Amino acid sequence: xxxxxxxxxxxxxxxxxxxxxxxxxxxxxxxxxxxxxxxxxxxxxxxxxxxxxxxxxxxxxxxxxxxxxxxxxxxxxxxxxxxxxxxxxxxxxxxxxxxxxxxxxxxxxxxxxxxxxxxxxxxxxxxxxxxxxxxxxxxxxxxxxxxxxxxxxxxxxxxxxxxxxxxxxxxxxxxxxxxxxxxxxxxxxxxxxxxxxxxxxxxxxxxxxxxxxxxxxxxxxxxxxxxxxxxxxxxxxxxxxxxxxxxxxxxxxxxxxxxxxxxxxxxxxxxxxxxxxxxxxxxxxxxxxxxxxxxxxxxxxxxxxxxx
Numbered sequence: 001x002x003x004x005x006x007x008x009x010x011x012x013x014x015x016x017x018x019x020x021x022x023x024x025x026x027x028x029x030x031x032x033x034x035x036x037x038x039x040x041x042x043x044x045x046x047x048x049x050x051x052x053x054x055x056x057x058x059x060x061x062x063x064x065x066x067x068x069x070x071x072x073x074x075x076x077x078x079x080x081x082x083x084x085x086x087x088x089x090x091x092x093x094x095x096x097x098x099x100x101x102x103x104x105x106x107x108x109x110x111x112x113x114x115x116x117x118x119x120x121x122x123x124x125x126x127x128x129x130x131x132x133x134x135x136x137x138x139x140x141x142x143x144x145x146x147x148x149x150x151x152x153x154x155x156x157x158x159x160x161x162x163x164x165x166x167x168x169x170x171x172x173x174x175x176x177x178x179x180x181x182x183x184x185x186x187x188x189x190x191x192x193x194x195x196x197x198x199x200x201x202x203x204x205x206x207x208x209x210x211x212x213x214x215x216x217x218x219x220x221x222x223x224x225x226x227x228x229x230x231x232x233x234x235x236x237x238x239x240x241x242x243x244x245x246x247x248x249x250x251x252x253x254x255x256x257x258x259x260x261x262x263x264x265x266x267x268x269x270x271x272x273x274x275x276x277x278x279x280x281x282x283x284x285x286x287x288x289x290x291x292x293x294x295x296x297x298x299x300x301x302x303x304x305x306x307x308x
Contacts, residue, residue, distance in 0.1 A: 043305040050301020056294035064110040071104035075261040084277045094279040096270065102279055105261035106287050112262045113291065116176055116255075117242035123181025124242075125235050128188020133219040135189070136196025147193070150186040158183045159248060166254045176255050180245050184238050191234045195227040202226075229306035236299035240292050247288050263288045 044050050063070070079099030087094045093102035131150070135143040153161075162179045169175045199205065200223065208218045249255040250264030258265065263284040270280030 044301060047301035047304055049297045049304070053294040053297025053299075053301065056290060057298060060110050060291050060294070061114060063107055064114040067107040067111065071101070071107050073101040073104045075100065075105045075108040076259045077101075084273065086277075087279055093283045094277065096266075096277070096280050097273055100259075102266075102283055105266060106263070106283050109261040109263045109266060109284060109287065110291075112173075112250075112256055112260060113243055113246060113288070116173060116180070116246040117239055119177045120180035120246070121184065121235060121239045121242045123177065124184025124188055124238055125231065127181065127185035128234075129192050129224070129231065131185065131189035132192025133196055133224065136193040137200055137215060137219050137223065143193075146189075150189055153186040154190075159245065162245065162249060163252065163254060166249065171254055171257060173256065176246060176249055180242050180249075183245075184242070188234055188238065191230060192227065195230045196223055199223045199226055229302075233299060233303045233306055236295060236302055240295040240299065243288070243292050243295065 077100060079095070082091070082095050082099040083097055085091055085095040085099075091101050091103065093106060095101055096105070131146055135146045162183055165179045165182075166175060169179070196219075204226075205218060205222060208222050213222070246255060247262070247264030247267075250260075250262045251268045253268070256262040256265055258269070266284040267281050267288075270277065270284070273280055
């Protein structure tokens, strides 16, 4: 990979067979912001895992927004004359115990998942960044107190904490978002703290201190942009967990309530008919699995680019 160093923001000229990620950090050190973005983008395009995952994720996002263009039936429409009908031309994925079209419900169910999970992930990332920056930068008693609280929170199974909190707060979409976000905050905080501990020893942090910059400025304006890579990877990983956690809470009856086409809720309602109508469980479960796997593929691609 050849870079025109006379212009640090110039486009990259690729002379090798593929835009790999080897030597990415070395190139970053010699490029301006636009050049870094171009190099990072080329490296991502060279990751098959990222591309496959991104295509699937984009499809589900598109479906979550425009599912009404594709569904042949209203997802909540009941048809007593077509209960537990198997897959056919009129009902591609069959029908459930109330005669509702499973295909329509699967497509519509993406909306709830892709509303709750990203919002919960954003909340967890914001809280984790704040705690991680403060503990990693200030160290000392602040670090000891906050990280002990983090360790205490991580000592309990996360799903158990979510169930207990939702049992107290009540069942609503935004309660689920808040609970998942709070549960994810300690996990994100540990990742951010580790990255901050490495960055705080660099010369640019010492230079900022000599200029008299405040700790708040150094954390958010100097250190945070330089740990954006690990944070992006962590956010993508947490998104996959958030999707699965939201579906699990719905499965347990603590998330969205009937007649919502939520995937977790659909799997739960289909378990009683698993032997005679397995499609009620199979297709929502497959939809959930494809989305979670796709998000993990995106995370793997990002991690590969960031670490090399």
